[in-house]
Amino acid sequence: MKPLMIPLVPLAVAAILFAQLSCERPTSPANPNGPPFTKMANVPKDNDTVFALVTLNWSGGDYDGFVTKFQYRYFTYHLAQGSTTLWEPFDSTQWTDTTGTGAVIAFNSTEVVNKQVFLVRSFDNDGNVDPNPAQKVIYTTRTVPPITRIFSPVRGSTILVQQQVTDWWYGVLLKFNAKDPTKYGQIVEYAWSVDNGPLAWQKDTSVFVTPDKFAAPLTGPHLIRVTARNNTNLVDPNGDTLTVNLLVPPFDRKVLVIDETDEFNNPFITVGIKDSTTDRFYAEVFPGSDAWDFKSKGMPPREILAHYELLVWHADDIPASRPHKISDPANIAVFTDYLNVGGKFLMSGWRILKSFAYYDNFPFAFQQGTFVYDYLHIRTVTETDILGDMTGGKGKTGSFSNIAVDSAKLAFFPYDGKLSQVNLILTMAGFTDYLYSYVNADNSPNVKYRGQVTALRYYGTVYDAAVLGFPMYFIREEDAKRMAQELLTSLHVQ
Numbered sequence: 001m002k003p004l005m006i007p008l009v010p011l012a013v014a015a016i017l018f019a020q021l022s023c024e025r026p027t028s029p030a031n032p033n034g035p036p037f038t039k040m041a042n043v044p045k046d047n048d049t050v051f052a053l054v055t056l057n058w059s060g061g062d063y064d065g066f067v068t069k070f071q072y073r074y075f076t077y078h079l080a081q082g083s084t085t086l087w088e089p090f091d092s093t094q095w096t097d098t099t100g101t102g103a104v105i106a107f108n109s110t111e112v113v114n115k116q117v118f119l120v121r122s123f124d125n126d127g128n129v130d131p132n133p134a135q136k137v138i139y140t141t142r143t144v145p146p147i148t149r150i151f152s153p154v155r156g157s158t159i160l161v162q163q164q165v166t167d168w169w170y171g172v173l174l175k176f177n178a179k180d181p182t183k184y185g186q187i188v189e190y191a192w193s194v195d196n197g198p199l200a201w202q203k204d205t206s207v208f209v210t211p212d213k214f215a216a217p218l219t220g221p222h223l224i225r226v227t228a229r230n231n232t233n234l235v236d237p238n239g240d241t242l243t244v245n246l247l248v249p250p251f252d253r254k255v256l257v258i259d260e261t262d263e264f265n266n267p268f269i270t271v272g273i274k275d276s277t278t279d280r281f282y283a284e285v286f287p288g289s290d291a292w293d294f295k296s297k298g299m300p301p302r303e304i305l306a307h308y309e310l311l312v313w314h315a316d317d318i319p320a321s322r323p324h325k326i327s328d329p330a331n332i333a334v335f336t337d338y339l340n341v342g343g344k345f346l347m348s349g350w351r352i353l354k355s356f357a358y359y360d361n362f363p364f365a366f367q368q369g370t371f372v373y374d375y376l377h378i379r380t381v382t383e384t385d386i387l388g389d390m391t392g393g394k395g396k397t398g399s400f401s402n403i404a405v406d407s408a409k410l411a412f413f414p415y416d417g418k419l420s421q422v423n424l425i426l427t428m429a430g431f432t433d434y435l436y437s438y439v440n441a442d443n444s445p446n447v448k449y450r451g452q453v454t455a456l457r458y459y460g461t462v463y464d465a466a467v468l469g470f471p472m473y474f475i476r477e478e479d480a481k482r483m484a485q486e487l488l489t490s491l492h493v494q
Helices: 008-023 275-285 329-340 477-490
Strands: 037-040 053-061 067-078 096-098 102-106 113-124 134-141 147-152 158-160 172-179 187-194 200-202 206-209 220-230 240-247 253-259 290-293 308-315 344-349 378-383 390-395 423-428 432-440 453-459 464-468
Touching: 037 113, 037 134, 053 067, 053 113, 053 134, 147 220, 147 240, 158 329, 172 187, 172 220, 172 240, 187 206, 253 275, 275 290, 275 308, 275 477, 329 344, 390 453, 423 432, 432 464
Parallel strands: 158 240, 253 290, 253 308, 308 344, 344 464
Antiparallel strands: 037 053, 053 102, 067 096, 067 113, 113 134, 147 172, 172 206, 187 200, 187 220, 220 240, 378 423, 390 432, 423 453, 432 453, 453 464
């Protein structure tokens, strides 16, 4: 049987004719140029009552082209409480351009119930605009501005400052916060200003205000204002304000001796020692110095401290039942403010370093963030026994003379003419040097104390400090006078 043969020529001719007929057939006419259309998403639903911060979404299209952008605006009406009566629009926004298909809107919502009419329209590539914008009608509950409060500095307080920022002084620390009285309101931003200057907006609740932000002169009263904005874009219209007094320390006097020695806080040596006795001792050891009695006056204010190149704090009684008040955080805050702006500090006393860790066992390691660690640059400290053992101190060669304990002031049990409970500095940080090392009798069994550091000097970029781990009053007066002069020379106070 022969296979079926189909002629190829007629098929080829048919294909060519079909192609010609197809090319010549007319196409459908193009869509006429017309405006685009816009639609709103169904969240939230029309006529819902919601919080004033609303997420809205929309879409758009164009039958003869494509959408290039959108515009939206809204009108706010206020309902009279208890009725459906509409007032005039409280506010209407201008059209806002966007290429996105959604936005978070913080509606104006100052009344109990607020009617919001939101409109959005699309634009196409021919410049046409939707003549019938999509509309969403919702109701929003009342929003109110946040309430702002300044926590630091304290109103009317005096703040020690410098003319420029340093390693230890970063500016005036301003701390604040705010709250929104409504259930869903949140604080999103804060702003501060000084001396009616421009507002500086930020997210954090604290800032160091540098001296260049204050109006001249720096020394004197200055106005600080803080406000806040919530997530409905409402700003605290009043904010919180306070006035503080800034003071650039003049350091126009030499030495202030602060007397914390409590002659009645010593169970062994109260007899024969009066307040006037210790006052006379320090007046002769630091001739020309001014005196401040801590027991009767409390902590000297910053306005007083700012005048003195050097503060000498002594607490020469034994803190048998409580630590020395120098370790009180409120007093430390004043000291650190003074040191941060360039003051100088000398501290001495009986168990003086123990007072900063009074209820801890010794040896003790101070941690970062404490006054002893950060400002005195002392790391590890211990304390000698309650029985008297220290007979004097060996001064650093070339800088400090040797000193001897005044045995006449300690000629009874448990001292037997020697000092006890002396603080020894076992570890110190950088930029420090020892001033005196521990001396006891050759036949003393406490060999471990011998040669340990009993006094330290910190050499700072902004401030200087010295610490004596023993009470200066119980050093022989002539030695104490010489020691004081050598300390003043080392601290560059002459």
